[in-house]
Amino acid sequence: MVRYIVKRLLLMVPTLVAISIVSFTIINLPPGDFVDRIVAQRLTAGEAVTAQEAADLRAFYGLDRSVGEQYVVWVSNIFVRGDFGRSFRWDLPVRDLVWERMALTLLLSVSSLLFIWVVAIPIGIFSAVRRYSLGDYIATFLGFVGVSIPNFLLALVLMFISFRYFGQSVGGLFSPQYINAPWSLAKILDLLGHLWIPMIVLGTAGTASLVRTLRANLLDELSRPYVTTARTKGLPESWLIVKYPLRHALNPFVSDLNGIFVDLVSGSTIVAVVLSLQTTGPLLLDALRSEDMFLAGSFIMLMSMLAVVGTLFSDILLAWLDPRIRYR
Amino acid sequence: MVTSADTLLDIRNLHVQFPTDHGVVKAVDGVDLMIARGRTVCVVGESGCGKSVTARAILQVIDAPGRITAGSLFFSASPETRVDLAALPPRGRQLRSIRGREIAMIYQEPMSSLSPLYTIGNQISEAIRWHSPVSQQEARQRTIAALEQVGIPQPQELFDRYPFTLSGGMRQRAMIAMALVCSPKLLIADEPTTALDVTTQANILDLLRKLQAELQMSLLWITHDLGVVAEIAHEVAVMYLGKIVEQGTVEQVLHSPNHPYTRALLRSIPRRGAGRLAAIRGNVPSPQQRPGGCLFHTRCDFASTGLCDRVEPAMIQLEDGHSVRCLAYVPHSPLRLEQPPAEAAATDPHLAFSDLPAEGRPVLLAVEQLKVHFPIQRGFFNRTTGHVRAVDGVSFQIYAGETLGLVGESGCGKTTLGHTLMRLYAPTAGEIRYYPRGKADGDTMNPAHLNKRQRKQYPRELRMIFQDPYGSLNPRLSILEIIGEVLKVNNLAQGRELERRVRELMAKVGLSPDYLHRYPHAFSGGQRQRIGIARALAPRPALIVADEPVSALDVSVQAQILNLLKELQSEFSLTYLFISHDLNVVSHISDRVMVMYVGRIVELAPTQTLFQRPQHPYTEALLSAVLSPDPSVRPPRIQLEGGVADPANPPAGCAFHPRCRYAQDRCRHETPALRPVTSVHWVACHFAEELTLHPMALAVSTLQTQESDRP
């Protein structure tokens, strides 16, 4: 197992390098740069910008160097000093803009994922073991509703409920008084109080589809010979189901875990806009629109890395779940 | 006769039914069976006759939606107690405490019956821990003891291994250890050796017989193989469509079979020298179409209209413990069960095939020093760390019109060799030469370098039949499309002509052309194999490679397919390379036989010679593992220990030396070459001339004569 993990970690290195190159390249694709935009803005405001001024600006931001040099500077700063460069637009270090939002995004994704698992697995087991029972039909029906309801609608409904019945501020992950406050226990509690809405919104569709997949997988597994073997050994039914078919049935799901993870991270963008959450999505959209290249590049890179880490995580989980993978 | 104190399990009037969309399936329909302490009872019959369902009913582990609808299962763990298992709730505590502890069960598929996600030790020791309050340490000790008991060489090490890292035989041993670990009073074994090699099967049978005596355990053994029955049973019950049709001691049933079904099963066993096998007509009827009257009348050679299709026979006692369900045994019955006289002539071993040197015939295919190696890739960059030498220097010739049998345990490279001839693998070294009109003609094809014309012609002339008739047919295509595709791809026919050709082919292989538009799932195993044969036959091939074509079939259906293959061979002058691990089948169909071990040919001889005067120790061991359906023939068995050597790392010298009982020093360094000992007999053993080896025991003939003693 340790060997397997080390191997996977080493394999991650080239992937990460590739991601950084791709992120940087994508940002450089659109014609014109940040300085062109400043010039255009000033022009519309009626100020003339001389060629000399523009060149000075470029030199200041390092935009006069070759693309290769810019890349090397960018990456080495990240690794040496944790410095992601400066956001032109906000005139702040990218680091300050990004970290908190990354952490919130991660928190939201992981909690949605846990929500999905905790809700879906018991329902899935129930549906499969009591196939065609009333409970199974209800679960199937709710599953359909869960998959088909659009996230933003669910977000609006839940926001209304929380405002109307719990008296919470609408939207956001914090009540207004905590938004710029330093971290404290009260702020954390406030965060948890707000977290459940996006968690449910993001988790609902995933829960519904996991219930359906799990039910189908488990039904397949329940008729396998090894289940009968376990039964003929005299194991109690509930123990037996969790130990044998469930673990088998989770297998295809875990291998897909990464996909769900990526979905969550990207899906959270739209929800975040609707709920006005301070996560990464809205900021990234904004950065892309204004060609704030260091900010956008750092974001894309960090989120891709999150996806790579998610894959690693799901692979390790899979290897733990299914020993055959370790032997390959 | 068994007294009631000796009775361990008394099955009375057991009925199991499956309610399905197409009506109720009566899988078990009134079975009475008694299992005495310390005895072995075999239940035998074709697949779909309700054997497995009977076995599963005992522990109430029948697949949904089946359930016991009537009958009792009286189980007496000790002579004083008696509990009706059928009356216990299937998920209740009482039945759970019997499962695994008093009654244990092993299944046919050792791979799918063990979960790949837990170690062997985990899965075995869990059985102990649910039944008795022992520490983890003690459970481990007992598990290791059980693994040792079933002859696993390093039980300590095996404890922590996962099932998928073991060979089939090892897994089945682990399954047996798991069943025995709580010392059950009854072991139910559902075809536990069917999926194994003959040699492994022989080892497992010996092991279970030994353990049974040691542990004073009863065995209920389900099988379709009469050889296994003769080997292990005390009592036998023959089952057909959910009912027992004949029952008695193993001598009674196999030496003087009375029911036409039992006799037919015995006659359909393929054997050396038999011409046409006496196959049973048709197939086991589908459970929705159970015939009225005698269940067997639709396939019985002696059925009398007006009687057998109307009257349902009851079980009739013949003598102490021997009973039969056939109307011919009713006192004053007008029915007579006499052999049709034609059968006798065909069984003379000297008429059926000749020992004539096949060399007289033209060579159709020549293989020269063929090697097929597969790289083993490991590590970060998939470096090649070694090679699996699946085929490692093989030379032979196939003569036009002959059947060349190819035998060996699984993993010896048989399938790889077959697939390489079909161009599914490229040779690593060596050459294959195909001579469409015989070697003398000069037109040769080398499948590694075919020109444009040959690239079309070669796959038409060499065709393949596969073992798994279902897996090899696309379930989404109709029979017309499956067979027609071959004709279309090769531009042999189109439209109406195509359909006509397909109908013709179907008729040739014994399928009704009415099935033209049906899909594979609507056919039985035997019928699917007929489809596979029709598809192979479609472009008029010269050579057919048949890879275990009858291994997945029941004996009766097997006999039908073997007969069909022989008929087609003479009608279309076909040449067969017939791969099988079943030596009975090979001895029946082949003109010459080639024995393979770890990628090499170790012996090649005309069938008669190979079976009567084997000259390689491996051949001798294979022959000794063949089971005879005659309980009085028990030739000394040569135990082949361990598995087939790893073809990635074969032993130095003679690859067989670690398992060879004649091995000497020389065998450990010097690889024996395949050399002729007579003009037609080739052996790869240093001591071929010195050794006197045992031939295969032949006993089936006694069964032929005795069976007509009765009415």
Ligand SMILES: Nc1ncnc2c1ncn2[C@@H]1O[C@H](COP(=O)(O)OP(=O)(O)O)[C@@H](O)[C@H]1O
């Ligand atoms: N799960 C099931 N659903 C419906 N029919 C079944 C099921 N399992 C077995 N049967 C039917 O029960 C009959 C007996 O099957 P089985 O006991 O497996 O035969 P055998 O072991 O002799 O090959 C067959 O006709 C089969 O179709």
Ligand code: SF4
């Ligand atoms: S009763 Fe008739 S059909 Fe049935 S086995 Fe006897 S002879 Fe054959």
Ligand code: SF4
């Ligand atoms: S060469 Fe030696 S080891 Fe090989 S089969 Fe002959 S006697 Fe046995």
Ligand SMILES: [Mg+2]
């Ligand atoms: Mg069966």
